[in-house]
Amino acid sequence: xxxxxxxxxxxxxxxxxxxxxxxxxxxxxxxxxxxxxxxxxxxxxxxxxxxxxxxxxxxxxxxxxxxxxxxxxxxxxxxxxxxxxxxxxxxxxxxxxxxxxxxxxxxxxxxxxxxxxxxxxxxxxxxxxxxxxxxxxxxxxxxxxxxxxxxxxxxxxxxxxxxxxxxxxxxxxxxxxxxxxxxxxxxxxxxxxxxxxxxxxx
Amino acid sequence: xxxxxxxxxxxxxxxxxxxxxxxxxxxxxxxxxxxxxxxxxxxxxxxxxxxxxxxxxxxxxxxxxxxxxxxxxxxxxxxxxxxxxxxxxxxxxxxxxxxxxxxxxxxxxxxxxxxxxxxxxxxxxxxxxxxxxxxxxxxxxxxxxxxxxxxxxxxxxxxxxxxxxxxxxxxxxxxxxxxxxxxxxxxxxxxxxxxxxxxxxx
DNA sequence: TTAAAAAATGAATATTGATTCAATTTATGT
DNA sequence: ACATAAATTGAATCAATATTCATTTTTTAA
Numbered sequence: 001x002x003x004x005x006x007x008x009x010x011x012x013x014x015x016x017x018x019x020x021x022x023x024x025x026x027x028x029x030x031x032x033x034x035x036x037x038x039x040x041x042x043x044x045x046x047x048x049x050x051x052x053x054x055x056x057x058x059x060x061x062x063x064x065x066x067x068x069x070x071x072x073x074x075x076x077x078x079x080x081x082x083x084x085x086x087x088x089x090x091x092x093x094x095x096x097x098x099x100x101x102x103x104x105x106x107x108x109x110x111x112x113x114x115x116x117x118x119x120x121x122x123x124x125x126x127x128x129x130x131x132x133x134x135x136x137x138x139x140x141x142x143x144x145x146x147x148x149x150x151x152x153x154x155x156x157x158x159x160x161x162x163x164x165x166x167x168x169x170x171x172x173x174x175x176x177x178x179x180x181x182x183x184x185x186x187x188x189x190x191x192x193x194x195x196x197x198x199x200x201x202x
Numbered sequence: 203x204x205x206x207x208x209x210x211x212x213x214x215x216x217x218x219x220x221x222x223x224x225x226x227x228x229x230x231x232x233x234x235x236x237x238x239x240x241x242x243x244x245x246x247x248x249x250x251x252x253x254x255x256x257x258x259x260x261x262x263x264x265x266x267x268x269x270x271x272x273x274x275x276x277x278x279x280x281x282x283x284x285x286x287x288x289x290x291x292x293x294x295x296x297x298x299x300x301x302x303x304x305x306x307x308x309x310x311x312x313x314x315x316x317x318x319x320x321x322x323x324x325x326x327x328x329x330x331x332x333x334x335x336x337x338x339x340x341x342x343x344x345x346x347x348x349x350x351x352x353x354x355x356x357x358x359x360x361x362x363x364x365x366x367x368x369x370x371x372x373x374x375x376x377x378x379x380x381x382x383x384x385x386x387x388x389x390x391x392x393x394x395x396x397x398x399x400x401x402x403x404x
Numbered sequence: 405t406t407a408a409a410a411a412a413t414g415a416a417t418a419t420t421g422a423t424t425c426a427a428t429t430t431a432t433g434t
Numbered sequence: 435a436c437a438t439a440a441a442t443t444g445a446a447t448c449a450a451t452a453t454t455c456a457t458t459t460t461t462t463a464a
Contacts, residue, residue, distance in 0.1 A: 003409050003462045013411090037451060048413040050454075059452070136376075156383060159392040162376045163369035167400070170368020171361055174338075181358060190361040198369070198400035205432045205439050215441090239421055250443040252424075261422070 017055050019045040024066050029108030067127050070109050071134075077102050088146040089201060092139075096168065096192055103172050110176050114169050136165045143199065153200040164195050219257050221247040226268050231310030269329050272311050273336075279304050290348040291403060294341075298370065298394050305374050312378050316371045338367045345401065355402040366397050 005013075023044035027036045038059060042052045056062045081098035085091045103110035113131060140161035146152045171191050181187035207215075225246035229238045240261055244254045258264045283300035287293045305312035315333060342363035348354045373393050383389035 001408065001463075005410090006462080009411090009461075038453085039451075049452090050414065051412055053453070054411065154388075155395070156385065156389045156392040158376075159373055159383065159389050160396050162373045163393060163396045166372020167365035167369035170371065171364045174360075174364045181361065183358065186356075187358045187361050190358040191365060193357070193402070194362050194365045194400040197402055198396040200395070200399055203433075203438065207440090208432080211431070211441090240423085241421075251422090252444065253442055255423070256441070 013055075016045070016047065016051075020047070020052065020055055020062065021066055021069065024062055025070070025108055025112065028066075029111040064127060067112070067131065070113060071131050073109065074099070074102055074113065088142055088149070088151060089196065092142050093192060093196065095139075095142075096195065099168065100172070100188060100191075104175065104180070107176050110172055114173055115176070132165065132169070136161050139164050146199070151201070155200065160199055163198060167191070167195055167198070215257075218247070218249065218253075222249070222254065222257055222264065223268055223271065226264055227272070227310050227314065230268075231313040266329060269314070269333065272315060273333050275311065276301070276304055276315065290344055290351070290353060291398065294344050295394060295398065297341075297344075298397065301370065302374070302390060302393075306377065306382070309378050312374055316375055317378070334367065334371070338363050341366050348401070353403070357402065362401055365400060369393070369397055369400070 020041065023041045024036070027041055027044060038052050039049050041062075042049045045052075052062075056065070078095050078098045081094040082091045085094055103114070113128075136158075140157050143152070143155075143157040143161050143164075147155065147157060168191065175181065175187075222243065225243045226238070229243055229246060240254050241251050243264075244251045247254075254264075258267070280297050280300045283296040284293050287296055305316070315330075338360075342359050345354070345357075345359040345363050345366075349357065349359060370393065377383065377389075
């Protein structure tokens with residue numbers, strides 16, 4: 001005899017999976033990140049340690065799904081914010097604004113997507129740097145277009161895209177890890193101007 | 203009866219301590235950093251695991267000494283390169299050149315001083331980010347001076363110093379972790395220009 | 405309401421890596 | 435060369451976590 005899950009059970013299980021993912025986000029975003037153990041995550045999600053393994057193959061699988069989810073959330077916002085613009089500079093600025101808004105609004109997301117020094121977890125590191133490289137790649141596409149149109153001077157766009165993302169990341173992380181700047185407007189403007197000027201916008 | 207170390211023994215012990223420090227550098231700079239275990243470090247240094255603890259109180263002490271050493275090496279080069287200049291822009295440019303030369307010349311040093319995702323080691327992370335913050339602090343001093351002299355526009359110098367260091371770090375790491383750029387001159391120039399223009403140099 | 409199936413539990417096990425320590429080797433001073 | 439101190443060794447111990455699994459609880463379908 002084979003039993004079938006009822007709708008109610010399916011929902012409960014989905015909700016549990018979500019609870020685990022949220023617990024993982026919360027804990028990974030916390031100050032030291034140090035105790036992102038399965039035990040701690042399970043506890044936060046309100047389940048027993050062993051139950052975790054009914055929902056995810058192992059810790060790696062959890063991290064994989066979680067990173068993909070939050071990365072997608074970010075990309076969706078970026079896409080939406082860029083949509084109205086055709087000019088390369090406007091698109092770049094929209095991207096930065098989308099990132100600033102998203103990251104400052106959901107700091108846990110910034111902490112996880114941008115912060116260095118995660119676990120000893122090699123897997124995490126690989127996936128993490130894939131994401132940063134992705135962001136750099138997207139930026140480079142914009143820059144190549146701008147250079148093509150001679151709106152920015154001749155340059156190694158791989159380098160400037162990397163610098164662009166690096167500057168951005170370091171500043172956001174600074175804001176996340178310390179206190180936000182007193183004069184938010186000046187601070188945001190400084191960051192955006194730094195990157196735009198850095199490219200050599202005329 | 204108390205015995206006293208001969209000169210020969212003192213030298214041998216100093217050389218051993220150095221060997222341990224060098225082994226640690228080598229291993230920490232390696233691709234995955236994953237096996238920077240005491241066992242591996244000791245083996246590389248040509249001693250038994252337990253011997254390590256005759257030279258360092260624990261792993262943290264080793265990392266502390268090692269980081270201090272390589273950070274000092276970097277600062278010494280920077281100081282020397284800046285010495286000839288009084289103009290703020292020249293000093294900044296000299297700093298960047300010193301860093302590029304040092305990091306590209308001794309990649310292990312760059313890997314350790316700039317690379318993210320070290321160990322699960324909380325201690326390492328703290329010391330590591332202290333160094334980055336230090337570099338940002340020094341940069342900010344230069345920028346405040348430049349703004350004071352109205353050589354760069356009004357800006358949040360904490361933010362631009364952070365962006366400056368962040369851009370720099372990401373690019374150097376990119377070069378370290380992937381291949382160096384084809385056109386080295388263009389690449390270097392792009393990085394330096396990005397940062398100088400970013401500040402709003404007239 | 406009940407028996408079989410599925411899910412959940414958490415204590416036990418496995419793994420990895422730091423640290424210790426009894427035993428051994430080497431150095432010192434006579 | 436000898437007796438004692440100091441240094442070295444590496445296997446054993448400890449600690450922290452991921453993962454498993456025998457047992458218990460909940461769900462399903464008659």
